[in-house]
C-alpha cells in the first residue's frame with residue numbers, strides 16, 4: 001500500500017487549480033456539466049483557477065486544415081491557429097458559469113502572463129506573471145485560463161507548449177500562484193497500472209510518488225503531460241488525477257510517499 005502525506009490537511013478556503021481535458025469539455029452538454037461542478041466548488045468558498053483544453057479533437061482538426069492548405073505551414077501561424085481551440089473552450093465555459101451566476105473571467109495564455117521562449121510548437125515556460133489572475137481572484141472572480149499556450153517573452157508571439165500541454169499549464173500555475181491543490185480532471189478515473197483503454201484488467205492506482213508517475217510517462221503513458229510531471233516532481237507539487245465523468249471517485253493522488261508495510 002502507498003500512502004501520500006501531502007493531502008492530510010483539508011483546507012476549507014484554499015486556492016484550487018482545476019484542469020479539464022478535451023473529452024471533459026468535448027460538447028456543450030459536457031461544458032454545462034463541468035460548469036455545474038466548478039460552481040459547486042466555488043460556492044463551497046474555494047478560490048478557483050480553471051485551466052481548459054480545446055473541445056474534443058479540435059486541435060487535430062485545426063492542424064488538419066492547415067495541412068490541407070500547405071504541407072509545410074509556417075510554425076508561427078500554426079501556433080496561432082492551435083491556440084484558438086483553448087480560446088473557444090475557455091470562453092464557452094465562462095459563459096456557462098456566468099449563466100449560473102458565478103462571476104467569471106477567462107484569460108488566454110498571454111493575458112495570464114505565461115511567458116515562454118520562442119520555440120513554436122514546443123515552447124518552454126520562462127516565467128508566469130499572473131497579475132491579472134491575482135487581481136481577478138482578489139475581486140472574488142473565478143478565473144478560467146486557456147491551456148497549452150503562452151507568449152514568447154522577447155518576440156511577443158503566441159506560442160504553444162507541445163501537444164497535451166494544458167496539464168503543464170495547470171501544474172505551472174499551481175506553482176506560480178502557490179495554490180493549495182492541483183486537480184487534473186480526465187476521461188479516466190485516475191492513473192492505472194496500464195492504459196485502461198488498451199488493457200482490460202488494468203488497475204486504478206490510488207496513490208503514487210512523482211517518481212513513479214514520471215517513470216510511467218517516460219515509458220510512453222500519455223495520461224499526464226511529460227513536462228508537467230517533470231515540473232511537479234521538481235517543485236514537489238502534489239497532484240490529484242481524477243475523472244470529470246465519475247466525480248465521486250477520488251482518483252490518484254501523487255505526492256510524497258510515506259513508506260508503510
Ligand code: ADP
Pocket residue numbers: 020021022023024053164185186187188190191192193194195196197216221222223224
Ligand atoms: P486529457 O486530454 O483529458 O487531459 P488525455 O487524453 O491526454 O486526457 O489522457 C487521458 C488518456 O490517457 C486516457 O483516456 C487513457 O486512454 C490514456 N492513458 C494512457 N496510459 C494511462 C494510464 N496508465 N492510466 C490512465 N490513463 C492512461
Ligand code: ASP
Pocket residue numbers: 021022053054059060085147148162163164165166167
Ligand atoms: N489541445 C491541445 C492538444 O490537443 C492541448 C491539450 O489538450 O492539453 O494537444
Ligand code: MG
Pocket residue numbers: 021022164
Ligand atoms: Mg491531453
